[in-house]
Amino acid sequence: MKKTEQRDLFPGALEMMILRILRRKPSHGYALVQHIKRTSHDLLQIEEGSLYPALQRLLKEELVKAEWGVSSTNRRVRIYRLTAAGAKHLEREVSSFERMLEGITRVLAPGES
Amino acid sequence: MSWLKQFFLRRRIYGDLSEEIREHLEEKIDELVAEGMSRKEATAAARRAFGNLTLTEEDSRNVWRWPSVQELLADVRYGLRALRHNLMFTAVALLTIAIGIGANAAVFSVVNSVLLKPLNYPNAEQLVSLxxxxxxxxxxxxxxxxxxxxxxxxxxxxxxxxxxxxxxxxxxxxxxxxxxxxxxxxxxxxxxxxxxxxxxxxxxxxxxxxxxxxxxxxxxxxxxxxxxxxxxxxxxxxxxxxxxxxxxxxxxxxxxxxxxxxxxxxxxxxxxxxxxxxxxxxxxxxxxxxxxxxxxxxxxxxxxxxxxxxxxxxxxxxxxxxxxxxxxxxxxxxxxxIRPLKREVIGNVSDVLWVVMGTIGLVMLVACANVTNLFLVRIEARQQELAVRAALGASRGRMVRGLLVESVMLGLLGGVLGAAFAYAGVHLLLAIGPANLPRLSEISPNARTLGFTLLLALLSGLLLGLIPALKYAGPRASLALRSGGRAASASRERHRARSILVVGQVAMALVLLVSAGLMIRTFQALRTVDPGFTDAQHLQVMRISIPAALVAQPEKVLRIQNQILEKLAATPGVKSAGLVSEMPMEGFDSDWDCIFAQDKIYPDNVMAPLYLYKYISPGFLQTAGTRLIAGREFTWSDVYGLRPVVMISENLAREMWGTPSAALGKQLREFSTMPWHEVIGVIQDVRERGLQDKAPEIVYWPPMMEYLFGRKTADTVRTETFVARSERAGTEGFLNEVRQAVWSVNSNLPLASVRTMQEVYDKSVSRTSFTLVMLGIAGAMALTLGIIGIYGVISYTVSQRKREIGIRLALGAQGGDVLQMVLKQGTKLALVGVVIGIGAAFGLTRLMANLLFGVTAHDPMTFAAVAALLVLVALLACYIPARRATLVDPIVALRYE
Known part of the structure; x- marks a missing residue:
């Protein structure tokens, strides 16, 4: 049994969001969580902890890299940064996600059944 | 990132991770406190929002880990439980694998010691034979x-x-x-x-x-x-x-x-x-x-x-x-x-050993196919269990691993048991092995043999598990859950793997049986070869040597030999006795030299063809049962009188003068200063070097003659094989009397190489008979396993198709139709296997051409007979389940629905 995924997100969704945020700006874990919560207007209830296995997977696949630094609030934090491979991966993921979303939307659209 | 780097980085990664999470919580708490919460409340809230801390950390770490040892251990425990659960299956599978591995390890340890290991000398690679x-x-x-x-x-x-x-x-x-x-x-x-x-x-x-x-x-x-x-x-x-x-x-x-x-x-x-x-x-x-x-x-x-x-x-x-x-x-x-010394030492057993190794390897494959089949049946029965595991979220990889762990454990257990079998097997092998196997004393298990056994156990374990694992651990397993294992529509595909295995088994069995058949034909052909002596079990032979230091005078030596022959002939039960420089196949070095014929012309007068020399006494031919083709044999007065007479073999007579009778009266000599010797008799060809080698041309001289070994004065051959024909040959009592007879002439004469000609004969064909026995055993094993395989598949399909057969019967099909239908299925498998097997055997039997005699590696009769036998046996194996199919009661079969 896989225990890692949040059941209310499909596999890979969290990673995709992380990559997207990191493309805009390198961040540390806590900032990422806050950002997701803020921008989704709390629609996505994710356990903060679930971020870390996702980050480790991204690290392992070398889609992001991490180094220790100091945050704007002057804390010692580990800052994640998108790699070139990560950027490419994100592009692919987003476009395939959009296709899927479009498909699902069409099927769910009223009137044509 | 390479796995090696990962391994060393892992500690640091884990450290970073823990620290990072700690920092995360701290930041959250600080923030909450800043919003006005108490630190205690804030800590609790931060933890709640974070989720299961330990699990998160563990999951994060797992990202970097290989399949964890714990999971593997769980799989091992699970596998052991599964094996224990079905003892009958485990016992049969284990025994099959163990015998297979044991046989392979035994043969390999011989092959390794005899053929592969360097010779037991320092820097043995520098040793050569000139x-x-x-x-x-x-x-x-x-x-x-x-x-x-x-x-x-x-x-x-x-x-x-x-x-x-x-x-x-x-x-x-x-x-x-x-x-x-x-x-x-x-x-x-x-x-x-x-x-x-x-x-x-x-x-x-x-x-x-x-x-x-x-x-x-x-x-x-x-x-x-x-x-x-x-x-x-x-x-x-x-x-x-x-x-x-x-x-x-x-x-x-x-x-x-x-x-x-x-x-x-x-x-x-x-x-x-x-x-x-x-x-x-x-x-x-x-x-x-x-x-x-x-x-x-x-x-x-x-x-x-x-x-x-x-x-x-x-x-x-x-x-x-x-x-x-x-x-x-x-x-x-x-x-x-120049040849490497190792090749000289090994001699011609390498062919035999490699053939046996290949044979045993094939049997192992057949055995593995059978156990795989068993495994498939058992897993089919466990489909529900597998489906439940899949439904509960077990990944495909994890399920494949589980099944593989189970089969590899089976392989390893079989390997341990097999090692014990191998130990016994080596002794058996040496007991029935070719006589005079080189490097016998060096045969012992070593690290390489052990490694081979382990590798074999692992490989066979993987091989057994691979097909079932790939087939049943797939996502389709969930189907089984829904249909409660009753679905029959998928059966055709389900049987494909098992059918392929059975076809493979039949093909391999055919290869082995054809090889065994060719050896049988070889043996038959050898038995029809006239070795140049008759009734071997009644021929007692022994070597007696009279050294010059004991008896100096040549004529006295001959007298002693003559007396021994008389004493032997007078021993109760002895029909006759004679002596010869060496009996055929005894393996002693023969003399040879030039032979000039008076009526032929030789360039230089120094060059003449070389022929084997033998020295025989009067009475030898009759004793050994060697036929005189023309003329007469030596008499004692010829020998004592040093008369210039000689005899030759039939093929030499034909080579020089066309017919045996034309040779009589012709004159021969060894070198120019030797007087001409008259050919007085022609002797049948004898298989001097074994049944498989063509009879050499031989010149027979008297045992005492002038110019013997080039010396001018008369001399006698001092080491001779004495031959006595008696019904009592080989018995202890007889041998005692023979010794006494010899010692009554001179008590200082030892007897050596005391044997019956049957022993000499058996030893000379031991390479063939050993190969025959090994191939016979392998062929029989493969045949049995193949039959079990076909029987298993057919009876399984019959039990699966019970409902279908019931419907057919209910719709008016006759028992005969059903019988035919089932038999047809079995025959089809057997035929496909036979055709593939014939193709494979055609290629493979060429490798044993060196071991064959009187039959080609592609002997059509052997191929046809073995193919027919296999099809027939396959039909018989199908008949029982087919018969059972006709007895299906439509009502009972349909009520199941």
Whole structure:
């Protein structure tokens, strides 16, 4: 049994969001969580902890890299940064996600059944 | 990131991770506190928002981990439980695998020790045998064992070579040792200086023979073999320095060889120095085997070139006597063909061993196919369980791993059991193995054998599990859950894997049975070959040697031999007795030399074809059952009277004069100064070197003659095989009487190689019979496993198709139709297997061509018979389940629905 995924997100969704945020700006874990919560207007209830296995997977696949630094609030934090491979991966993921979303939307659209 | 780097980075990664999470919580808490919460509340809230801390950390770590050891252990436990759960399956599977692995490991340990391991000498790769051929020598041109070295060649090679560290020559023989208990004939090796330096191994006790022992008329000490030392002297170390009487001459014991020491491939009792007297050596006398140690980094080709360079030196340095042309050997085209010593030691058993190894490997494959089939059946029964696991979220990989762990455990357990079987198997193998298997004493399990067994166990485990794992661990497993394992529509596909396995089994069984069949045909063909003697089990043979130190006078030697023959003939139950220099297939070195015929023309008058020489007494032919084709045999008055008479073999008569009767009255001689000898008789061809080799042309001389071995004065052949024909041959009582008969003539005469000709015969075909037995066993095993395989598949499909058959019967199908339908399915599998098998056998049997005799590797009769047998047996195996199918009660079958 896989225990890692949040059941209310499909596999890979969290990673995709992380990559997207990191493309805009390198961040540390806590900032990422806050950002997701803020921008989704709390629609996505994710356990903060679930971020870390996702980050480790991204690290392992070398889609992001991490180094220790100091945050704007002057804390010692580990800052994640998108790699070139990560950027490419994100592009692919987003476009395939959009296709899927479009498909699902069409099927769910009223009137044509 | 490479896994190695990962491994070293992992600690740091884990450290970073823990710290990062701690920082995360801190930040959250600080923030909450800033919003006005108490620190305690804030901590709790932060933790709540974070989720399960331990799990998160563990999941994060797992990202970096290989399949965890814990999971594997769980799989092992699960697998063990599954194996225990179905004891019957486990027992059958385990036993099959264990026997397979055991047989393979046993054969491999023999192959490894005999063929693969380097010889038991330091830097054994430098050791070579000085093999050479002489394609230009007429007559005996196909020198079976190559042209041996002469003593003069040894001196030239030893003195002038540039590529050898050391070299020497040696020969085998017999000697009588007297003065201990009963007189005893012992096996000797005679060695020149250099032989022991080549081998470079220390003696067990005392010291090696040295250069000082090689001086003619010098001290000439001897060495004892370890076995003889133990047997005769009980391992007494004080024997070194003592004298023993060898061939009636006292000789000091210099030392004892170490245990298991053989000179190349020859086991012996006493080692004697050759002590050549270089002052009266001639070019000829090609009676010695050469061994050498090449200098480091010298190739065989370079060593061959070195020998080739020295041949003219040899011809310049020596002569065959006044008036002869030393360079006439140029016409022989003597060509050095140095071989690695290992090849010389192994001889011709390598073919047999590789065939047996391949055979046993095939049986292993058949066995694995059977166990895989069992596994498939069992897993089919466990589909629900697998489906539940899949539904609960087990990944495909995890399920595949689970099944593989189960099968690999089966393989490993089988390997452990198999190792025990192998231990017993090696002993069995050695008991039935080819007589005189080389390097016998070196056969023992070692790291490589152990590694092989382990590898085999692992591989077979993986092989068994792979098909079931890939087939059933897939996502489709969820289907089974829904249909409660009752779905029948998928059955066709489900059976494909099992059908393929059965086809493979039939094909492999066919290959093995065809090989066994070819060996049977070979054996049959061998049995029809007339060896040149009859009724072998009633022929008692023994070697008796009369050394010059015991009886000097040649005529007296002949008298003693004659008396022994008379005493033997007078022994109760003996029909007749005779003597010969060696019986066919006995394996003693034969004499050979030139033969000139008076009515033929020879260039130079020095060159004539070479033929085998044998020396026979009156009465020998009748005793041995060797037929006289034309003329008459020797009489005692011929022999005592030194009359110039000679006999020849039928093929030699035909070669020289066309027919046997035309040969009578013709004149032969060995060299120009010898008087002509009249051909008085022609003897049937005999298979001197074994049934598989063509009968050589032979010249038969009387046992005493002038010019024997080139000496002008009359001499007698001193070592002869005595043959007695009796119904009692081989019995203990008879042998005692025979010994007494011999000793009543001279009590100092030991008897050696006391055997019946049946033993000699069996030994000479032992290579064939061993291969036959092994292939027979393998073929029978493969056939049995194949039948079980077909039976299993067919009866399983019948049980699966019960409902379908029920419907057919209900709709009016007759029992016969159903029977036919099932049989057809089985026959189809068998036929496909047979066709594939014939193709494979066609290619593979060529590899055993060397072992065959009187039958080609593609013998159509064997192929057809085996194919027919397999199809027939397959039909029988299908008949039982087919019969059961016709008995299906439609009502019962349909009620299940």
């Amino acid at each position: 093999h050479q051929i002489a394609p230009g020598a007429p007559g005996l041109a196909d020198f079976e064992n190559g042209l041996h070295l002469s003593a003069s060649m040894y001196f030239t090679y030893a003195e002038h070579n540039r590529t050898f560290q050391s070299l020497g020559v040696w020969d085998t023989g017999t000697a009588s040792v007297t003065g201990l208990a009963e007189p005893e004939q012992v096996r000797t090796v005679e060695v020149s200086d250099g032989v022991l330096q080549v081998l470079d191994v220390p003696p067990a006790v005392g010291r090696w023979l040295s250069e000082a022992d090689q001086v003619p008329r010098g001290p000439q000490r001897v060495m004892l073999s370890y076995g003889y030392w133990q047997r005769r002297f009980g391992g007494d170390r004080s024997v070194v320095g003592r004298n023993i009487t060898v061939d009636a001459r006292p000789r000091e014991v210099a030392g004892v060889t170490h245990k298991g020491f053989r000179l190349v491939d020859t086991d012996f009792d006493v080692m004697v120095p050759l002590a050549f007297d270089s002052s009266n050596l001639i070019l000829a006398g090609f009676g010695f085997e050469g061994v050498a140690r090449v200098k480091p980094r010298v190739t065989i080709a370079e060593a061959n070139a070195d020998l080739t360079r020295m041949l003219p030196i040899w011809m310049d340095s020596w002569t065959n006597g006044p008036g002869t042309n030393p360079h006439f050997y140029e016409t022989w085209k003597i060509t050095p063909m």
